[in-house]
Amino acid sequence: MIAPLSLSNIVTVAAAIFCLWTIGSQSSGGVVKLWRLAIPPCLAGLVALVLLAGVFNATISHDAEWALSAILGGLIGRTRGWLMSVESDQKWGLIRVPRAVDGLAAGFALVVLAMTDFTGAALEDPVIEPQHVAAAAAFCAGYLGLRALAMTMRAVRAPHVELYDTESAR
Template sequence: MVSALSLANGLTLLFAALCLWTMAMQSRGGVTTLGRVALPGGFAVLATLMLLAGVFEASFLFDILWVVAFAVGSVIGRIRGWMLSVQSNRESGLVSLPATVDGLIAALILVALSIIDFSSAMMGEALIEPGYIAAGSALCAGFLGYRVLVIALRVVRPKTDKVSRAA
């Protein structure tokens, strides 16, 4: 069952588009603030929660699928966040990121899933089962969210010098 076209479908598409827009700027690399680095992940989580709320015929299978997809995306995002070469200047609060395409691909997938959800609601017929759309978006949101979380931890965590002390 698909819900009728509503403001929620439009907001989901808006959040996904904002995720793509902010991720497109970030994927070019360069210097930015930590707050701007966090924007795509935040928009992705909002879009995913909106898509999850649109699953009316929830089943245990879809719940497990959503949680597993989010966990897999989170693990991949965590790994990717540690692999990026991130440099920060704590005094000015700026972060230097390399140019990457991985976050842009995840944001594009999220937009595609939101468009499918919007089209399904507009036609009144599910093009893809809403549970699968929510699970796919959870994978993207987990990736983008944990990628940002790791980058933020790397930026704010003080670097410790490992100095061996003679006893």
Template sequence: MLNVLHLLAALAMAGCLYALWREARGISQSRGHLMVAPPLAFGCALLMIGLTEPDLQQPDVLRIAIAAGALLGAARGWFMAVDIDPLWSTVRLPSGSDGFWMVILLAFVVAMAAAAPFVSTQGQSYVPYATAAVAFGAGFLSTRAVAVYLRTRS
């Protein structure tokens, strides 16, 4: 059944989409703005953990998902093109739409996890996989943002 946690997870994903919209369009932004989406994504992952039934939780899968996302995010953040404006202390990611598309995928996963119990009687069994997907995305977004932030410091 739907509850407040579903609404909060959807709001966290909407906040991530809003935070990454400028980045996806290639508009200059402050370096601190890079750090807005990762806490929202991790908050959504924590909410999804709260939505998972205790007997269905898979902590090992979550650890692997976060580690894999972090590894890919660090590689992406380290090797992606970044334009730096030292006068205004802003950065622009010309090819930064990957984070936006990742969050669109995660929002779709959250919506499917919320709708699955209405479609199937076994719908709750999909929530741990959705949680792992959101954890993967949160790891990706956070380490990508940290890698870009560290690369662009003066």
């Protein structure tokens, strides 16, 4: 059973697309503000929670599948975040992130999952069972969340590197 098409489906797709857009700017490499690392994981968490809330007749096994997926994604994301090379400018709160496609792939997967839920709601027949879609979204959210946290921890502990050129900013 699946809920009919509603505003929550539209918000889920919009949040997933915004997550993909924000992680896309980080995945191309370059220098970003440290706080911007938190935006994609927050949006991914929103998508995962809304998809979980859309599961009717939820059982403890559905919740366990969602939680275990989030934990597994988080463990893999944490490992990836610790393996990425980052440079940090503590004075300006900047971080240089390497060019990587893993975050982009997780963001794209969230868009696909949100669109799958949207399509199932529009057809009033699930394309994939909602609890599996929610669990896959939890995996992506866990991955992005702990990846960003690990990168932030590495940036805070990294030696200071000048990333902002005050002469060229004038």
